[in-house]
Amino acid sequence: MVAVSARREITEWHDAKTEVAERIIAEIEKGTVPWKREWNPEKCTGPQAPFNPVTKRSYRGINVLILGMSFLAFQSADPRWLTFLQAKEKGWRVKKGERSTTIFFTKDLNVKDDDAEDGERTIRLLKQYPVFHASQIEGIPPYVPPTTDQAPWTRPEAVQIIMQNSGVIFRSGGERAFYSPAGDFIQLPPDVAFPRQEYWAATAVHEINHSTGHPTRMNRDLSGAFGSESYACEEARVEMAAAFVCNTLGLPTDFTNHAAYIATWLKKLKAEKYELFRCAADAQRIADWTLAYHPECAAQSQPHRPDRQSEPTPREPLII
Secondary structure (H helix, E strand, O other), X not given: OHHHHHHHHHHHHXXXXXXXXXXXXXXXXXXXXOOOOOOOOOOXXXXXXXXXXXXXXXXXXXXXXXXXXXXXXXXXXXXXXXXHHXXXXXXXXXXXXXXXXXXXXXXXXXXXXXXXXXXXXXXXXXXXXXXEEHHHEEOOOOOOOOOOOOOHHHOOOHHHHHHHHHOOXXXXXXXOOEEEOOOOEEEEOXXXXXXXXXXXXXXXXXXXXXXXXXXXXXXXXXXXXXXXXXXXXXXXXXHHHHHHHHHHHOOOOOOOXXXXXXXXXXXXXXXXXXXXXXXXXXXHXXXXXXXXXXXXXXXXXXXXXXXXXXXXXXOOOOOO
């Protein structure tokens, strides 16, 4: 019975992850990078990272990407998502005819394995979960973004704090923004090269994310040559992580992307549908590391504090 249940859950998981991957592939082929959206400073009055208003917990990894693709959140500038039962328990009601959005959480499942010592082994499955956006729910109070006192990581100086605590050397000048693994430094064009200060900050976030791959930090492979698969995978993870970080800090996500990686990464994504989930999980770990350089953000989310010797313990994907 357990084996039959496991096979059914694996089939459901395979179909669901394939559907999500194909949606992302379709968006990319249309020329849209799904985790990036045009930034409107008049609507962006606070952090835009999706969260559950009942549990107060932020959605993570692949769920950030899925919920971020929804036009509902961008139309309303409201990042709240919750389940049907959570709304009901609060005395709110999902509007008639509204369709849910499928997100994922992990579940450990024991399956038979004759090669295992006790005849069983534990596998981790992705399970589906339907949620609704706040705009689909009647009775829910209007969204009030946190003030900068409540979320000090949304203040203009937040990125400077992250830069200072990162331990990376920053240099200003030239026309290119890049991270040098060999020298462990970040080069940024001068402020005047950016249309708004927020775009300078978003670019700095992108390069700080790259710097987390240094051997003294997360120790990723940064040796990939321009145009290689490893280069494409690193860029995809760092850009996705930059969107996660910028959503938390209230910064734009429509920064200039390194478009050369897209074609190569798209080939890998088509060949390995689970690559999307691996990429989102890796991007979340990179984002966690970068955000932990902001003391008040680190205290709020309580991730492992980064140092120059050890990798943070990854937090598990949210289970509602």
